[in-house]
Amino acid sequence: MIAKKRSGHPRDYREGYLQGYHLGLCEAVKRMSTPEVGASRPLRLMYVPQGFQAIDTGMAEALRLLVSELIICSPETMLEVAARESPEAVLVMNGLHVFPENHLDQIDAIRQLGIKTAIWFVDDPYFTEDTSVICKHYDYVFTHELNCVEFYRSLGMTSVYYLPLCVNPQMFYPRRTGPQYHYDVVFIGNAFRNRTELFDQLAPFLRGKKVLIAGGFWERLNCYQELLPFIKSGFMPPEETANYYSGAKLVINIHRPWEGGQDNRNTFQLPSLSINPRTYEISACGTMQLTDIRGDLDSHYTPGRDLETFASADELKRKIEYYLNHEKERRQYALRGLRTTLLRHTFTSRLPHLLGVLTAQG
Structure with a gap:
């Protein structure tokens, strides 16, 4: 009798083990970090x-x-x-x-x-x-x-x-995901001007990495054809977004520009200081995020502990490369960000x- 070969690749087994290990740690954090709701x-x-x-x-x-x-x-x-x-x-x-x-x-x-x-x-x-x-x-x-x-x-x-x-932690939370959701780097959002400028600069660097860019209007990219294999066009429902956040190694957060133009009705040209809902949603999924900087960010999270920041394309490249190759540090950021989110946000x-x-x- 000929024994059947085991299906699957050793890398798949390792990724499955690491996902289970990470989810176990996230569950422990959730149990320690969910405050009781007071009387109505x-x-x-x-x-x-x-x-x-x-x-x-x-x-x-x-x-x-x-x-x-x-x-x-x-x-x-x-x-x-x-x-x-x-x-x-x-x-x-x-x-x-x-x-x-x-x-x-x-x-x-x-x-x-x-x-x-x-x-x-x-x-x-x-x-x-x-x-x-x-x-x-x-x-x-x-x-x-x-x-x-x-x-x-x-x-x-x-x-x-x-x-x-x-954030709603019943919608955005760490979850087991299939391989279709596993990416090195994820960004989900519409293609506002500052985002297209950044990804145009990142395009050569992203070659050879497993990347997802999801949302609307990404045809605005100068490097659209080069980045097209990474792009998933159109609106993504929250549950699907949470799946991609949970399955990613790193999630990029780029805030919407506040200046006027085709995408805004900010007639009074008020600069934006506060962070977007994506900041909370990424961390609630137990994933490390790399975010651009808003003035009020450190009132809610501790940069360098709960999440990492970047101020330029070159800094973002360096940090993506570093954290993709330092799994333990990446996990620690994810767990600390999850804890802060559940306790406060x-x-x-x-x-x-x-x-x-x-x-x-x-």
Whole structure:
């Protein structure tokens, strides 16, 4: 009888072992780093989502734990639902993109019913042409952009609060992934000008590496044909994004440029200081990230400990090369970033501040 040969390559077995080992460490970190959720606040709250799953799902799940009663409705039916359900407060997410033209009329009418209204802007400062108008229709304004707090106050708003973004750890978490998700280097996002400039500079360096560049408009690259084998075009759902983050050795984070142009409506040209949701989502997946630098980054993570930073294409090349060849250090960064995220940057840890404002004032 002829014995069957074992299928698979030794490298595949090693990668499987390393993935299992890393996931075991991530699970240990999760068990030590998930704070208990406190008692819910006695608040009847109506929440109006913006239609972006990664944020809306995290908000809804957290609010169900944090308030005594949660009502969720669409932007089109805000006034109708508020008049019928009589919530104590209405919280609107962003008020942009999918919101109907009459949404501000609805908010004004809700306020006339004696119901408090709040909005959390999470696309600041890229739409200041719009948010400068929208903010004036709400009682409370929250913004994830540190540089927009004084901007809204300068427009006459008195109740303006800085509320950084965060992550839903039930959507973005370390997971076992198949080989189709295993890459050396991953970037997921649209091709804004600063991103295409960077990847054009990286193009020769990326040859011979397993790379994924996903998102829209990457045909803007000067080196498009050279990088085309790495590109996966179009929108990627959050669950799929989390699979690629979890399967990657390194994930690059490049913030959107704040300057005006074809991709922004930042009429007031406010520079951006705050970090994007991608910062939290990558670290929540237990993967090391290399991020460009925002002014408020070290208020949330410790560069050189939770994640690594870069200020130029050459610095990024050096750090990619180094960390691809130093697995232990890469894993330590990933685990520390995961721990910081779970302890400080989830919706359940972020939203009590917002709810405290709504319940503490008149």
